[in-house]
Amino acid sequence: MYPEISEKRMKADFMELTTGSSESLDERRVADLLTEKLQSIGFSVTEDDAGEMLGGNAGNLYGFLKGSIPGKPLLLSAHMDTVKPGQNKKPILHEDGTITSDGTTVLGADDAAGLVEILEGIRSVREADIPHRDIEVLFPVAEEIYIQGSGVFDFSRIHAEEAYVLDMSGDVGSAAVRAPSLISFRVTVTGRASHAGFAPENGIHAIAVAAAAIAKIHQGHVEEETTCNIGTITGGTEKNIVPEQCICTGEVRSFLHERALYWIREIRRCFAEAAGNAGAELTMETEEILRAYRVPEDAPAVSRFRRACEELGLAGTLRPTFGGSDNHNFLKAGISGIVLSCGMQRVHSTEEHITVRELLNGAALVARLIQD
Ligand SMILES: [Zn+2]
Numbered sequence: 001m002y003p004e005i006s007e008k009r010m011k012a013d014f015m016e017l018t019t020g021s022s023e024s025l026d027e028r029r030v031a032d033l034l035t036e037k038l039q040s041i042g043f044s045v046t047e048d049d050a051g052e053m054l055g056g057n058a059g060n061l062y063g064f065l066k067g068s069i070p071g072k073p074l075l076l077s078a079h080m081d082t083v084k085p086g087q088n089k090k091p092i093l094h095e096d097g098t099i100t101s102d103g104t105t106v107l108g109a110d111d112a113a114g115l116v117e118i119l120e121g122i123r124s125v126r127e128a129d130i131p132h133r134d135i136e137v138l139f140p141v142a143e144e145i146y147i148q149g150s151g152v153f154d155f156s157r158i159h160a161e162e163a164y165v166l167d168m169s170g171d172v173g174s175a176a177v178r179a180p181s182l183i184s185f186r187v188t189v190t191g192r193a194s195h196a197g198f199a200p201e202n203g204i205h206a207i208a209v210a211a212a213a214i215a216k217i218h219q220g221h222v223e224e225e226t227t228c229n230i231g232t233i234t235g236g237t238e239k240n241i242v243p244e245q246c247i248c249t250g251e252v253r254s255f256l257h258e259r260a261l262y263w264i265r266e267i268r269r270c271f272a273e274a275a276g277n278a279g280a281e282l283t284m285e286t287e288e289i290l291r292a293y294r295v296p297e298d299a300p301a302v303s304r305f306r307r308a309c310e311e312l313g314l315a316g317t318l319r320p321t322f323g324g325s326d327n328h329n330f331l332k333a334g335i336s337g338i339v340l341s342c343g344m345q346r347v348h349s350t351e352e353h354i355t356v357r358e359l360l361n362g363a364a365l366v367a368r369l370i371q372d
Contacts (some may be wrong), residue, residue: 003124005363010120011093011356013037017112018091018099024081024145025056031080034115034139038063041123043137050141050152060153061139065122067370073134074370075160075335076122077326078114078167079143079150082106083348097356107352109344113359114166115139117342120359121366132370136160140326143167146289150326155333162301163337164369165327170341172361173314175305176321177297177338179328180225180253181260182290187271189213189235190281193244203242204280207235210246213274217267226254227322228263253322257292290324293331301338308368314361340365 022030031047038045043063050059058080064073082089085105093099101107118137125132136158140149168176189210194203214230222228228250235246252267254260268284275282295302297318309316321339330337343358 002364003128003130003367005120005124005360005367007356007360010116010359010363013116013119014099014112014359015091015093017115018089018108020089021087022080022082022089022108023084023086024142025054027056027058027080027141031058031061031139031141034061034080037119038137041065041119041126048153050149053152054142054148056141058141060141060149061137062157063137065135067132067134069131069133069371071133073136073160075136075138075158075163075330075337076118076366077138077140077163077165077330078111078118078342079140079326080111080115081141081144081149082108082110083144085350098353099356100353101350103350106348106350107354109352109354110347111143111167111342113342113344113354113362117166117359117362117366120363122370124363125367125370130371135370143326147324147326147329150329153329155335158333158335161336162299162304163327163330163335164301164305165325165330165337165339166342166362167325168321168339168341169344169347171315172341172343172358172365173309174317174319174341175302175338177295177302177318178255178320179293179324179339180255180290180322181257181288181292182251182253182324183260183264183286183288184251185249185264185267185284185286187248187282187284189246189271189275191242191244191278194242196240196242200242204278205242206246206280207243209274209278209280210235210248210271212277213271214248216270216274222263223259225256226252226259226263228252228267255292255294255320260292290328291332293328295336295338299336301336304369304372305338305340307372308365311368312361312364314365
């Protein structure tokens, strides 16, 4: 059944959620609004202590709504925080149905679009008295700062085995089933300082060592599934001193976790060789930020998504994403999740925008998913 989706209410919700401030760790206002909206639909809502743990002012919101279709609940998720500049946002609804910021901040459709599509999709089904499955929602904080909010959530509370994370750019009707590993690194080269004029031969030039290493390191698309990047380099203290220290940071991403590890080893090898040649010391710290996943195309979440798209006349395409999302933490917790496009465009920029039509499509998709 196709419930009536209220365009008016959806626009109002979207404008309300994208007004004001909601940068990572400052989600209080959005969390309060969402708690109220979820409760008015009939959800029981709890907020965890992620705010205290991460130094923010709000926790992850978890909600449960009983349905009448038997079976495991479905988990629907969208994050509450936005990237910078995201303070004092003022959304503008244009005559043609496009919504933008006033040009000084991001719009925050990432991820308010996901939030309102979930809310309105569920609300429309409830109002029309259409049977639906048990529904769990998780609205995490601090997604934009390396998915930290969902990273501290207690997943033993989740009963769902499949999840839909509404947090991808592009028209509604496509989903990501594959995402990369991301390993960041920080290399410190320590040489020896010496006066650059009186006794340069007594020094070991840390910047020159780093430069020699970087010249040998492959960057960009080093193979089909993998990218490498040296992102920052800092070193030296004075124009007349042979630099003692040089610090380089960067990242490796790959759809294949093993290949990410291989390229990290390659980068370490290049630095170690250059340091060895010059007699410099080397330390390298690495951190696994994301672990690659691939959801099989016959997984229930994928089949359900495709059925819903077919019924609604949406494309139903599957594609990889090369970015992180809360879905990484869902997969880690054993929940088979996919990431859905929710209509937002040019995210993480002040040109971010979305159309009312896409918001309506997103709500219709949620409404189909929970009836299936
Ligand atoms: Zn996002």
